[in-house]
Amino acid sequence: MKITPENIKDYIRQGLECEHLDVDGDGRHFEAVIVSKAFEGKGLLQQHKLVYQVLGDRMEKIHALSMKTFTPEQWAKRA
Amino acid sequence: MDDKQIALEKIKKTVTDNPVVLYMKGTPQFPQCGFSGRAAQVLKLCGLTSYVAVNVLEDAGAYEYLKYYADFPTFPQLYIKGELIGGSDIMLNMYEQGELQKLIAGAIGRQE
Numbered sequence: 001m002k003i004t005p006e007n008i009k010d011y012i013r014q015g016l017e018c019e020h021l022d023v024d025g026d027g028r029h030f031e032a033v034i035v036s037k038a039f040e041g042k043g044l045l046q047q048h049k050l051v052y053q054v055l056g057d058r059m060e061k062i063h064a065l066s067m068k069t070f071t072p073e074q075w076a077k078r079a
Numbered sequence: 080m081d082d083k084q085i086a087l088e089k090i091k092k093t094v095t096d097n098p099v100v101l102y103m104k105g106t107p108q109f110p111q112c113g114f115s116g117r118a119a120q121v122l123k124l125c126g127l128t129s130y131v132a133v134n135v136l137e138d139a140g141a142y143e144y145l146k147y148y149a150d151f152p153t154f155p156q157l158y159i160k161g162e163l164i165g166g167s168d169i170m171l172n173m174y175e176q177g178e179l180q181k182l183i184a185g186a187i188g189r190q191e
Contacts, residue, residue, distance in 0.1 A: 044169045059152045
């Protein structure tokens with residue numbers, strides 16, 4: 001079964017409370033923008049690890065996922 | 080030792096013996112995946128001309144077990160002084176912030 005951006009959104013939402021979540025992709029390559037309070041106090045590496053943990057074994061079916069992670073504060077400053 | 084332990088020992092030796100190590104699909108000249116190509120490109124932009132690049136498509140142990148070494152499931156992975164820095168998204172972000180250049184300069188003992 002082909003994975004859709006909606007699937008990935010659901011997977012992330014199930015394990016991570018997000019203030020903002022965007023996933024785009026063609027079934028093989030995906031791009032995610034993830035804004036979550038859970039990222040506060042964490043470096044980029046820990047933020048990405050957290051998302052990978054939430055996705056778990058499903059990462060094996062996701063060929064390529066590019067992600068940008070923000071805390072709500074960083075996101076507000078950016079917009 | 081089983082295959083996993085052997086592979087993890089080899090990874091540990093590689094990342095601690097060398098200041099900068101990039102695990103990637105393909106080579107810096109001929110990357111086999113867009114993210115790996117981008118990672119090599121970022122290192123080039125940092126002015127790094129010589130570093131250890133491990134082609135995981137030709138290293139079965141690294142291909143299978145690198146994800147367990149620093150609990151990070153994807154390729155590429157950049158290590159500086161034995162520490163996982165991250166994948167290509169993190170590398171690009173840190174390069175844009177000017178942080179990656181500093182880390183690399185510190186690791187190879189070069190003055191900015």
